[in-house]
Amino acid sequence: MSDAPILSVAGLRKAYGALTVTDDVSFDVRPGELHAIIGPNGAGKTTLIHQLSGSLRSDAGRVSFAGEDITRLDMVERVRRGVARSFQITSVLEGFSVLENAALAVQARSGSSFRFFAPAAREAQLNALAMDALARVQLDDRAQRRAGSLSHGEKRKLEIAIALASGARLLLLDEPLAGAGKEETAVLVELMQDLKQTHTIVLIEHDMEAVFALADQVSVLVYGRMIATGTAASVRSDPDVRAAYLGEEEAA
Amino acid sequence: MSAASQVSPAATPGVAEHRQGGMLAGRGAAMAAAVIFLLLALLPLAATALNDPFLMVTATRIMIFALAALSLDLVLGYGAMVSFGHAAFIGIGAYAVAILSANGVGDILVQAIAAVAASALFALVTGAISLRTRGVYFIMITLAFGQMAYFFMVSLSAYGGDDGITLPARSTLFGAPLLDDDMALFYAVLAVLILAFAGLRAVVASRFGRVLRGTRDNAQRMQAIGFSPFRYQLTAYVMAGAIAGIAGVFLANQAEFVSPAYMTWQRSGELIVMVVLGGMGTLVGAIAGAIAFLLVEDWLAIFSEHWKLGLGILLVLLVLFTRGGIVGGVERLTGRSQP
Numbered sequence: 001m002s003d004a005p006i007l008s009v010a011g012l013r014k015a016y017g018a019l020t021v022t023d024d025v026s027f028d029v030r031p032g033e034l035h036a037i038i039g040p041n042g043a044g045k046t047t048l049i050h051q052l053s054g055s056l057r058s059d060a061g062r063v064s065f066a067g068e069d070i071t072r073l074d075m076v077e078r079v080r081r082g083v084a085r086s087f088q089i090t091s092v093l094e095g096f097s098v099l100e101n102a103a104l105a106v107q108a109r110s111g112s113s114f115r116f117f118a119p120a121a122r123e124a125q126l127n128a129l130a131m132d133a134l135a136r137v138q139l140d141d142r143a144q145r146r147a148g149s150l151s152h153g154e155k156r157k158l159e160i161a162i163a164l165a166s167g168a169r170l171l172l173l174d175e176p177l178a179g180a181g182k183e184e185t186a187v188l189v190e191l192m193q194d195l196k197q198t199h200t201i202v203l204i205e206h207d208m209e210a211v212f213a214l215a216d217q218v219s220v221l222v223y224g225r226m227i228a229t230g231t232a233a234s235v236r237s238d239p240d241v242r243a244a245y246l247g248e249e250e251a252a
Numbered sequence: 253m254s255a256a257s258q259v260s261p262a263a264t265p266g267v268a269e270h271r272q273g274g275m276l277a278g279r280g281a282a283m284a285a286a287v288i289f290l291l292l293a294l295l296p297l298a299a300t301a302l303n304d305p306f307l308m309v310t311a312t313r314i315m316i317f318a319l320a321a322l323s324l325d326l327v328l329g330y331g332a333m334v335s336f337g338h339a340a341f342i343g344i345g346a347y348a349v350a351i352l353s354a355n356g357v358g359d360i361l362v363q364a365i366a367a368v369a370a371s372a373l374f375a376l377v378t379g380a381i382s383l384r385t386r387g388v389y390f391i392m393i394t395l396a397f398g399q400m401a402y403f404f405m406v407s408l409s410a411y412g413g414d415d416g417i418t419l420p421a422r423s424t425l426f427g428a429p430l431l432d433d434d435m436a437l438f439y440a441v442l443a444v445l446i447l448a449f450a451g452l453r454a455v456v457a458s459r460f461g462r463v464l465r466g467t468r469d470n471a472q473r474m475q476a477i478g479f480s481p482f483r484y485q486l487t488a489y490v491m492a493g494a495i496a497g498i499a500g501v502f503l504a505n506q507a508e509f510v511s512p513a514y515m516t517w518q519r520s521g522e523l524i525v526m527v528v529l530g531g532m533g534t535l536v537g538a539i540a541g542a543i544a545f546l547l548v549e550d551w552l553a554i555f556s557e558h559w560k561l562g563l564g565i566l567l568v569l570l571v572l573f574t575r576g577g578i579v580g581g582v583e584r585l586t587g588r589s590q591p
Contacts, residue, residue, distance in 0.1 A: 079477060113460055113479070115459040117454045119458065165477075
């Protein structure tokens, strides 16, 4: 049972004119796994996240989640089924409180939002679940702050808290460490270690140290093609990968 | 509370915007509105004391446009939809009164129901189409629909066409000519204005309003947590259209005359100016903006027939030197920080 993949991607394609950005990508993610996707700049990692989250339509191929074909579903439908993404460039509601950012994600999955008179900010149920998500990323003490006033690292945490609050089972994290300093990175890596206990995660990340510390499986994307998939150790020793990618990093 | 005080005062446009967003949660807006409503409620006393019945007529007209501006603030200020055809809804509401009373239906409740139904339906159809576009295209398409409504009424020769139509009488309530008295009409409009303000204040703080505000700030984020903006924006658009239709019912009664001039694109533009002038996304700002705009208009008209030039200059100065309109200015003067 646990061996049945929760996310299954087969033959996924996306091309912009002559430029193939996602070229026949296939991989499986089993429940509870953290599957990292690495690759040099321009490899098509973010495009792949867009395709998985449903914000970008694929030209061909199939995406299945929990046994259901979700290829034709848009982002809103996929979120409802439990696939949530974070953004590479922080995308929180800056003018809202930290709590409301998370509470809105809870609201999206709890009852109708066509309610016009009761003040939403005072809905205890929404706020309680939102606080749970914030506590998970250690932002509960910032709940009443305006999201725009958070530090960069805190906003990265809020991104993750919002995805958690949406009730997702599968988190698609698009470079959660982007722009984070050394200390912030350590905190975020620890946070993702914790998330692994409860969530399946597809992680796109540039920070190799973090990837090899966290990932159960690593896939390497180069020019839209997946040239290797396997455990961190096996990918690390793969000669193609070393040539295409890791070599550059180590030389740099 | 402490969080708010850590935010530096409006140093960037972004911050200014968010201060407006926070306004609805604050008591400041409600207090300001209460003061405005109280002064309005006392106005008839002043009119009697000064023996100036025209004061009440002007105030009634101002409140009617405040009601329309209030509804526009829901789509413009909270929904970030720059609707350039909002006057069409006023016109539809006004024509509902004119057409029904020309056909012997003078009861205001029947007229109001017809006005709300017609303007809401027009909003539903045009909104569903317009909301497929964004930005400048949304402005253009709402403008186009507004002009279509305008030219339809111009060509409606049975009801006066371009010249408009005079009402046989003001509307009645259960057969009683209650609104014939200017003071009764004044208080009826004031009551509806207060009701609309209180209702919309609840709406923008509700679940629905929170989705609307979230979509205004970051539509992509809202989709990523599972909200499709379209349904919420369309609902807001229809609600605003219906309220503007009510404003039209009162406008027809106040003037006892209806013409296509009510629904020109200039009128729609003026409504936008009222909302921006007062401060978008605050509700109380729309009311203050309508009052300021129409008073300045009247006042400038005394000095010169070229008063629109003066109005233009005032607007340019206001946009350049104040952020957040009248509400933003008052906030800075009182140093009130918003939660």
